Amino acid sequence: MTHTAQTLDALGWRAQFAAQVTAAEAGRVVPVRVMAVHRGQIAVAGAGADWLVSPYIAGALPGDDHPTVGDWLLLDAETVQPIRVLARTSLFTRRAPGDPTKEQMIAANVDTVFVVASCNQDFSVARLERYIVLAREAGVPAVVVLTKTDLTDTPETFAAAARAIEPGLRVELVNGRDASDVARLAGWCGVGQTVAFLGSSGVGKSTLVNTLQGSDRIATQAIRAADDTGRHTTTVRQMHRLAGGGWLLDLPGMRELQLAEAATGIAEIFDDFTAAAEECRFSDCSHGVEPGCAVQAGIAAGTLDAERFTRWRKLVAGAAATPGRAGKRRGR
The missing domain is CATH 1.10.40.50 (Probable gtpase engc; domain 3)
Structure with a gap:
């Protein structure tokens, strides 16, 4: 266990989660949020402490929910073992690798989805529509973030094409390397807020995260000049703290979300x-x-x-x- 100064509110704790803790549980459980998923372990954070714990819940039956990044989880206060996952406000899943009949959970309890595209030849209205549909199906508001505005003389052309997808759709043009530019996203990244990114590789997601964090903790990779695309640069499912106090989920597999039942x-x-x-x-x-x-x-x-x-x-x-x-x- 590592001691920290964080509070539950800063982690995104809200009334709908607190209401799920019974009076009998209140004295013997510790609410924590899943911050990262590793093989065989999950990193969780609670009020004033961080733990690495097992992802397996004692007594869980096949098909029961298991923790994913962004989840709120109750731990036994004495054994620090997971007891149960609290009901989610949203959940993204994808087809499980190797078995299309099963699903793999990707992210839970997301407040806003940033649908990221770049102002270059990789821009695609059809791809934006697909990502917005996925966000809407999960009940999460979407904001289109158009990056690499410094590489075009006509960024508003790209913005107009995105706004035409749906009346009232919020579209933001940003240079991901410019902190003052990225600051216009701050309203969705405040204390306790959780955002996730959807977008193909090479559109500048990692650069945006670095700027929102005020660091270069997430490795970025050079774009292939031939087609303006890149490879996956995020390999761990985890939450990143943002400078404004919010949390960002930048996850491998988000672009592979399927449209089933959408x-x-x-x-x-x-x-x-x-x-x-x-x-x-x-x-x-x-x-x-x-x-x-x-x-x-x-x-x-x-x-x-x-x-x-x-x-x-x-x-x-x-x-x-x-x-x-x-x-x-x-x-x-």
């Missing part, structure tokens, strides 16, 4: 097509050549965008075809 998120992001589809003559309309298709009528009239229609159909098809779960939606 129908709600897709319907919300593509609400224009969802509304039009409800007006089709046939309830099982595929929006192709069927008579009375309101979607095709909207495209012909110019009220619906044909390229956006193609992306919508691709996301719907991907959600229907992918086994497992992408995220467990939680009421907030």
Whole structure:
């Protein structure tokens, strides 16, 4: 055990977690947050102390929840053994490697998702839409963060394309190496707040984290000049303290989240097509050549965008075809 000066509130403890601790448990448990997941051990932090503990909960049955990074966990005050995981406000999962019928938990109790893309040839509206759908399905607000603004003369062109995805979508343009620029993200990174990043490799996530932390603790890797992409630079599932007192989850595997059972998120992001589809003559309309298709009528009239229609159909098809779960939606 390592003694620290941190408080539960600073770690993100809130009323909905406190309400889950019973009167009988109150005197014999210690609430802690999972800060990092290693093989065979998890790093947890509580009020005034840090521990490395086993991730296994005594008496847990196959299929029971097990701790993942961001979770709140109750430890036995005497043995420091995990007792149970508290109900989450949000949870991201992906297909388990080697078994597409099972899921692997990636991150829990996230307050905001930063969907990161770069202002270069790697920019993709379709990829942004996919990440925003995943965040929405998990019930987590998304903010699009466009990086590498110093490498283009027309950053607003990229911002306009991102804002067109959804009315009211928050889009921030930042140079990840400029602390004053990155400071505009501070409102989501205050004491006790937890943010996570979604974005492909090479878009500047690690650089952003370093600037938000005021350090270079996360190793960055040079971009391949040929295609402006990079390799994964984050290898440990962990939480990083930010200069503003918040916490950031920069996790390997986040970009591999699947769209399974993401129908709600897709319907919300593509609400224009969802509304039009409800007006089709046939309830099982595929929006192709069927008579009375309101979607095709909207495209012909110019009220619906044909390229956006193609992306919508691709996301719907991907959600229907992918086994497992992408995220467990939680009421907030």
